[in-house]
Amino acid sequence: MPHYNKYFDQELQDLKETVLRLGGMVEEQVSNAIQSLMDSNLDLAKSTIDLDHAINKLEVEIDERCIDLLALRQPMGPDLRFVTTAMKIVDNLERMGDMAANICERVIDIAAEPRLKAYLDIPRMADIAKEMLKDSLDAFVTRSTELAQKVRLKDDMVDALMDQIFRELLSYMIEDPKAISRATRIMFIAKYIERVADHATNISEMVIYMVEGRIVRHTEPEALNLPDKGE
Template sequence: MPVTPEHTVRSYSLELERLSNLLTQMGGVAEAQVKAAVAAVARRDATLAAQVMQADQRLDDYERAIDGEAIRLLALRQPMASDLREIVSALKVSADLERIGDYAANIAKRSLALAQVPAVRPAAAIPRMGRLVEEMLKDVIDAYIERDVDKAIAVRERDEDLDGLYTSLFREVLTDMMEDPRTITPCTHLLFMAKNLERIGDHATNVAETIHFLVRGHALAGDRQKGDSSSFAIVTPDAVTPDAVAPAPLPSAEGAGA
């Protein structure tokens, strides 16, 4: 029996819907990965961290599935206009989500090292940054599902707040390392974790901009506002209290002979 045009159009619609569903599922996995990675840091939970690292493969599998489906649609359907934007956007968003998973896995990996040393004061800022990142990621995935441009733009605007938190933590960590060299190892891991969260926010913002392109058919006008001034952050010795950097007193002769 020959295939009717109606059947062809219906099958094409189902294929596009499948692509969108795959991307939504991938977004849910990425969101869960970030949340679990931040929780592993806050709880100093090695088991949870290991689970996050192992689950990163799921996002790689999703990206390969989406790439394969998108390439097949491009080759067989020769899409135009909104259909073409749907497929191109899926490729771009899946790449962003895969990178988000990589950053979450790196946070989890570094949490293993952090859990082996005494807790340091700036560590409390990681869950705070994490909550904002989780909200941004959840909202941008919802914006994709709902094709809600206003919600996507709101996520883009919150990236500046995340940059501000990162800069604040960066300065705090530098100060702590100068005050007490024993914190250098954990504080270095914290810096990498914070940078990973800041980059996750950037990728969530990329997704928001892709949603605007998908729905409106053109790129979002205007430069993205950035609040990350850590590149210019300097903590001078004058900013650190003398007592904090004073070397520990040497043991007395009596104590040494005890």
């Protein structure tokens, strides 16, 4: 339903599209970071690190735009929830961008050393994390709390994989102390991926707030049962 002021509508739409553009950039960065790890592709790792500044720049731009909207339009109700959610989403996206760059830095660190067997469950964990990121952004666009809840539930899988990877890396290190340097960096990478999943979870929780006005952070994911809004 449109606002009385069509320019306000346009500003909200622009904001949404820009958040999605940032989301797309972050998705690509995370993908490239994982790819550079799998292929030991140093060029890809370096170019990914170089692109992080573009994400930072866009994040600041969106932040300023949100502050402008709050100051100049004084949005209320769903608009207020949308703008404040957008601010928090871009904050999380920017952090994910940092994680992608951090993964690439570790990829460069370990490139000189022999590869440590296969990367255990890291590809699986990365797939889930990327899917969570994509779904959280889809939930934002489509205002789907159902999809947002699914993302929240998946975070437990990522955490479980993280624990498993940690145990396996630990046993490598016990068996072969020479592997400690590599194994530690792999552990970092696993942790970065796990953080990406955490940020995707944060985004999903904010989407639930945006749609329903309910703050679900720091609570267990649950089935949703809210009454419909009356006409």
